[in-house]
Amino acid sequence: MENLLWLIPALPFLGALLLILFGTRLSRMLVAILGVGSVGISALITILLGLEFLANRPEFYHQEVWQWFNVAGFTPSIAFHIDALSLVFVFVITFVGALIHLYATAYMAEDQDFSRFFACMNLFVGSMLMLVMADNLLLLYLGWEGVGLCSYLLIGFWYKEPKNGYAARKAFIITRVGDTAMAIGLFMLFQAFGTLHIQTILTEAPQAWSVGSQMAVIVALLLLGGAVGKSGQLPLQTWLPDAMAGPTPVSALIHAATMVTAGVYLIARMYVIFELAPLAQTIVAIVGAVTLLLAGFSALTQYDLKRVLAYSTISQIGYMFLALGVGAWSAGIFHFMIHGFFKALLFLCAGAIIMALHHEQDMRKMGGLRHKMPVVYWTFLIGAASLAALPIITAGFYSKDQILWYALAGENGNMWLYLAGLAGAFITSIYTFRMVFMTFFGESKTHLEHPPGKVITIPLIILAILSLVGGFIELPHNFGHVVLFSDLLAPVLPGISANEGLAANEWLFQLLAAVVSLGGVFVAYLFYIKSPQLLTSIERSEFAMALHRFWHSGWGFDALYDALIVRSYVFISKLNKRDFIDSFYTGLARLAEGFHVMFSETQNGVLRNYVAGIVVGAIMILTISLFL
Amino acid sequence: MTPAHMEAALMLAGVLFMLGLISVLIRRNIIFMLISVEIMLNAAGLAFIVAGTKWVQPDGQVMFIFILTMAAAEVSVGLALILQIYHQLKTLDSDAANLMKG
Numbered sequence: 001m002e003n004l005l006w007l008i009p010a011l012p013f014l015g016a017l018l019l020i021l022f023g024t025r026l027s028r029m030l031v032a033i034l035g036v037g038s039v040g041i042s043a044l045i046t047i048l049l050g051l052e053f054l055a056n057r058p059e060f061y062h063q064e065v066w067q068w069f070n071v072a073g074f075t076p077s078i079a080f081h082i083d084a085l086s087l088v089f090v091f092v093i094t095f096v097g098a099l100i101h102l103y104a105t106a107y108m109a110e111d112q113d114f115s116r117f118f119a120c121m122n123l124f125v126g127s128m129l130m131l132v133m134a135d136n137l138l139l140l141y142l143g144w145e146g147v148g149l150c151s152y153l154l155i156g157f158w159y160k161e162p163k164n165g166y167a168a169r170k171a172f173i174i175t176r177v178g179d180t181a182m183a184i185g186l187f188m189l190f191q192a193f194g195t196l197h198i199q200t201i202l203t204e205a206p207q208a209w210s211v212g213s214q215m216a217v218i219v220a221l222l223l224l225g226g227a228v229g230k231s232g233q234l235p236l237q238t239w240l241p242d243a244m245a246g247p248t249p250v251s252a253l254i255h256a257a258t259m260v261t262a263g264v265y266l267i268a269r270m271y272v273i274f275e276l277a278p279l280a281q282t283i284v285a286i287v288g289a290v291t292l293l294l295a296g297f298s299a300l301t302q303y304d305l306k307r308v309l310a311y312s313t314i315s316q317i318g319y320m321f322l323a324l325g326v327g328a329w330s331a332g333i334f335h336f337m338i339h340g341f342f343k344a345l346l347f348l349c350a351g352a353i354i355m356a357l358h359h360e361q362d363m364r365k366m367g368g369l370r371h372k373m374p375v376v377y378w379t380f381l382i383g384a385a386s387l388a389a390l391p392i393i394t395a396g397f398y399s400k401d402q403i404l405w406y407a408l409a410g411e412n413g414n415m416w417l418y419l420a421g422l423a424g425a426f427i428t429s430i431y432t433f434r435m436v437f438m439t440f441f442g443e444s445k446t447h448l449e450h451p452p453g454k455v456i457t458i459p460l461i462i463l464a465i466l467s468l469v470g471g472f473i474e475l476p477h478n479f480g481h482v483v484l485f486s487d488l489l490a491p492v493l494p495g496i497s498a499n500e501g502l503a504a505n506e507w508l509f510q511l512l513a514a515v516v517s518l519g520g521v522f523v524a525y526l527f528y529i530k531s532p533q534l535l536t537s538i539e540r541s542e543f544a545m546a547l548h549r550f551w552h553s554g555w556g557f558d559a560l561y562d563a564l565i566v567r568s569y570v571f572i573s574k575l576n577k578r579d580f581i582d583s584f585y586t587g588l589a590r591l592a593e594g595f596h597v598m599f600s601e602t603q604n605g606v607l608r609n610y611v612a613g614i615v616v617g618a619i620m621i622l623t624i625s626l627f628l
Numbered sequence: 629m630t631p632a633h634m635e636a637a638l639m640l641a642g643v644l645f646m647l648g649l650i651s652v653l654i655r656r657n658i659i660f661m662l663i664s665v666e667i668m669l670n671a672a673g674l675a676f677i678v679a680g681t682k683w684v685q686p687d688g689q690v691m692f693i694f695i696l697t698m699a700a701a702e703v704s705v706g707l708a709l710i711l712q713i714y715h716q717l718k719t720l721d722s723d724a725a726n727l728m729k730g
Contacts, residue, residue: 605726607661611652 004045005063005080008090009133011038011045012126016119023115032105035118039101039125043094050087059083059491062135076196081135085492088333089132089265092340096257097125099459103348104249106455107355111247117157121253124150128258132265137186137196140266144182144230147259148175154254155246167245174239178229182266185222188215202272209276220273220280223266224287231263231317234291238557240314241298244306248351251306255313256344264320264336268329271493275327281412285325289407289420292318294555296427300434301552304361305350308435311554312387313343315424319403322421326413328406329493330486335399337485338386338470342396345383345463352376352452352460353439363435368444375457377440379464384436386467388429388521391514395471400425401513402474405506410496422516429520437528476510637678644671658713658722662706669699 015038023031053061060083067077082090101121108117127146134140149172156168186196192208192215193201209216227233232240240260244251254260267274267284274281292315299311316339323332353369353376354361370377386396404425408418474485486495527535538544550556602613648668655661673692680688710720717724 607658607722607725608653608656615649615653 002061002063004049005061005082005133006065008042008045008049008094009080009126009129011042012122012129014038016122016126019115019119019122023119026115028109028114031115031118035122036098036101036105038122039094039098042125042129043098046087046090046094049082050091053082053084053087054488064135068139074190074195076136076138078139079135080133081198082133083492084488084490085265085268085333086132088337088489089261090129092261092337093125093128093132093257096340096344096463097128097253099462100249100252100257100344100348101125103252103351103456103459104247106453107249107351108247113157117154117247120150120153120157121250124154124253124258128262131262134198136198137189137201140198140269141183141186144226144262145179147230147262148172148179151175151243151254151259154250155243157246157250161245164245167239167242171239171243174236175229178226178236180225181222181229182226185219185226188219188222192219198269202270205272205276211276212278213276216273216276217279220270220277221283223270223273224280224284227263227266228287229263230266231260231321232314233263233287233317233321234294235557237291237295237314238554238561241307241310241554244304244310248306248347248354251310252344252347252351255309255347256340260313260317261320261336261340264317264324264332267321267324268333268493271324271329274324275494278412281325281327283325285322285407285412285417288318288321288323288325289417289424290318291315292322292424293420293427296424296431297551298554299431300427301548303363305353305363305366305435305439306347306361308363308431309343309346309350312346312428312431313339315428316343316387319400319421319424322407322417323403326407326410326417326496327494328403328410328496330489330495331399331402331406333489333493334474334485335403338395338399338467341463341470342383342386342467345379345460345467346387348456348460348463349376349380349383352456353380356448356451363438365445366439367442368440369448370440372444372448373452375460376452379457379460380440381436382464382467384432388432389425389513389517390429390521391510391517393468395467395469397514397517398471398474398476401476401510404513405476405509406496408509409506422513425513426516426520429517430524433521433524434528437524441529476506634678634682638675641671641675641678644668644674656721656723658710658720658725661722662703662710665706666699666703669695669702 015034018034019026019031026034049061060081062079062081064077064079067075069076101118104117104121108114111117124147127143127150129143131140131143131147134143152168152172155171156165158164159168189201190196193204195201205216229236243254246254274284295311295314295318299308299315302308302311316335320332320335320339323329323335352373353366356369356373357366360366382394386394388394389396389400391397404418404421407413407421408415473482475482477483539548553559602609645668648664648666648671651664652661652668655664673695676688676691676695678688680686680691713725714720
C-alpha cells in the first residue's frame with residue numbers, strides 16, 4: 001500500500017489535467033465520471049491505506065517520488081509523508097470531497113461550464129492533498145498556494161457577475177497577506193535549520209531553541225499569520241463570508257474538506273515550534289476564542305442561509321484554534337474531522353434547498369419546508385444538532401465538549417477561555433436552530449420547484465450518519481471512555497493532562513455544556529416559533545437595531561479595513577499617479593524625440609546643403625586629427 | 629621634381645579642389661555639379677602624383693589610375709541618374725529634386 005501513496009494526490013491532478021485539456025469536448029457523463037471518479041478512487045485508496053495503517057500501526061508511511069531540485073545543497077523532494085495526523089486530514093479531504101463531487105454532478109448539471117467546474121474542483125482537492133501529505137514545507141507551500149489559486153477560480157466561478165469576481169479577488173488578496181507572513185516564516189526556518197524537511201525541523205528545533213526563545217516566538221507567529229489567513233480567523237476573516245459567492249458545492253468543499261482547515265493542519269503539524277513559543281500558543285488560543293465569539297454574534301444576524309453557515313465555520317475553526325492553543329492537539333483535530341462531516345452536510349443541504357427554491361438564499365423567504373423535503377429536513381436537523389452540540393446523540397457534542405474541558409482544565413487553559421467557549425456554544429446553538437426554524441418551520445413562502453434527486457440525497461444521508469456516529473470513537477473517560485482517536489494521534493501529537501482538582505467535577509462541566517446547548521435551542525424556539533412578538537419588540541428598540549446592523553456587517557471589519565488600508569493605499573497611489581521613477585524614462589524619450597525633430601530639419605532635400613554638411617564634417621575631422 | 633615645383637603643384641591641386649568644391653556648393657545645375665566633382669577628383673589625383681614623385685614611389689600613379697577608373701564609373705552612374713531626374717522633373721535644377729526630404 002505504501003507504494004500507492006503518490007496516487008492519492010496524483011489522481012485528482014490527473015483528473016484536473018484531463019478535464020482542462022479535453023473537458024469541453026467530452027460529454028457531461030464522461031466529465032462527471034472523470035471528476036468524481038478521480039477523487040473517488042483517491043478516497044478508496046485512502047480507506048484501504050487507513051485500514052492497513054490501523055492494523056499495523058506503523059509510525060508513518062513515507063514515499064519519495066523524485067528529487068524536486070538541487071540548489072547549493074538545498075534538496076527538497078516530491079515526497080509524501082503520512083502519519084496519523086495527515087491520515088485524518090487525507091481521509092476527510094478525499095472522502096468528504098468525493099461525496100461533494102458526487103453531489104455537484106446533480107447541483108451543477110445545468111451549468112454550461114460543467115467541465116471547468118470539475119477541473120477546478122479536482123485541482124482544489126489535489127492541492128489540498130499535496131498540502132497535507134508533503135514531507136517538506138516547500139511542497140506544503142506549493143499545495144498551500146495551489147489551494148489559494150483554486151479558491152480564487154471557484155469563488156469567482158460565475159464570473160459574469162461582477163460581485164463574484166470581487167469576492168474572489170478579496171479571498172485571494174486577503175489570504176495572500178497571511179501567505180506572505182508564512183513565507184517569511186519558512187525563510188527563517190530554512191536559515192535556522194538549513195532544511196525545510198518537516199520531521200527534521202521538528203526533531204532539531206527543541207535542541208536549537210530554548211522554550212520561549214525569541215526566534216521560536218517570531219517563527220511561530222509568522223506561521224500563525226499564514227494559518228489565520230487561510231483559516232479565516234481574526235483579523236483576516238473577512239474574506240470567508242464573501243466567499244459564499246461561489247456555487248454551494250464549492251462552499252462545502254472550502255469549509256469542510258479543504259482550504260480553511262489548512263491553517264489548523266499547519267499549526268498541528270508544526271506543534272513543536274508552537275510548544276517552544278508559549279506566547280504564540282497563547283495567542284493562538286486567544287485568536288480562536290475571540291473569533292468564535294465575534295463570528296457567532298455575526299451569524300445570529302444573517303438572513304442569507306449560506307452566510308450563517310460561513311460565520312459558523314469561522315466560529316467552529318475558532319474552536320479548533322482554541323483547542324490547539326491550549327495544547328489539546330488531538331481534541332482540535334477531532335473537532336476538525338467531525339466539523340468536516342457536519343459542515344459539509346449542512347452546506348449540501350443548504351444547496352439542495354437553494355436549488356429547490358430557484359437560487360433563493362434569503363431565509364425570510366423560506367419556511368415550511370419540513371414536509372416538502374423530508375430527507376433534507378432530517379439530515380439538516382442532524383447536521384444542525386451536531387453543530388449545536390446537542391448532548392449524547394451527536395458527534396459535535398463529544399468533540400466540542402473535549403475542547404471546552406481542556407480550555408478550562410488543560411495545562412494552558414483558564415477560566416476566560418472556557419467562558420468564551422461556553423458562551424460561543426450557547427450562541428452556536430441559538431443561531432443554528434434559528435436557521436432550522438426559519439427554513440423548515442412556519443408557513444411556506446416560496447413555491448418548490450426541483451425536489452432533490454437520489455444523487456443529492458445519498459451524500460446527505462452518508463454524511464448525516466457520520467455526523468451522528470463519528471463521535472463515538474472518542475468518548476470522555478467518565479462516559480464510556482473510548483479513546484480510539486486520541487490513541488491514533490498519540491504517536492504524532494503530544495497528549496494533554498487535565499487539572500487534578502477539576503477532574504473530579506468533570507461531569508458538572510459536561511452537564512453545563514449540555515444545558516447551555518439545549519438552552520440555546522430553547523431560546524431559538526422561544527423567539528422564532530413560540531412567540532415571534534418577542535422578536536418584533538426587540539426590533540423596535542433603536543439600540544438593538546444598531547447592534548444588529550453592526551453584527552450583520554461582521555463587526556464592521558470590512559469598513560475598518562476599507563478606511564485604514566484600502567483608502568490610504570488608494571490615496572498614496574493617487575499621489576504618485578505620474579510615477580516619478582517613470583518620469584526619468586519619459587524624460588529620456590522626450591530628449592530623443594527633441595533630437596529627432598532637430599535632425600529631421602536638416603533632411604530638407606537640398607543637395608547643396610548636404611554637400612556643405614559633408615565639407616564641414618570633413619574639416620572638423622581633419623582639424624581634430626591634425627591638432628589633437 | 630624640386631621642392632619649389634612641388635609646392636606649386638600642390639597649390640595648384642588645392643586651388644583646383646577649392647574651385648570644384650565651391651562650384652558644387654553654388655551651382656544649381658546638376659550637370660555642372662557633376663563636372664565640379666570631376667574637377668575635385670582630378671585635384672586629388674594631382675596631389676597623389678606629386679606625393680608619389682616626392683617619395684619616388686609608383687603608388688601615387690597607381691592611385692591616380694584608380695581614381696580615373698572610379699571617376700569613369702561614377703560619371704556613368706551619375707549621368708544615368710541625371711537622365712532619370714530630367715525625365716521625371718523636366719528640369720536640371722538640383723533644388724527641385726527634394727521630394728525625399730524628412
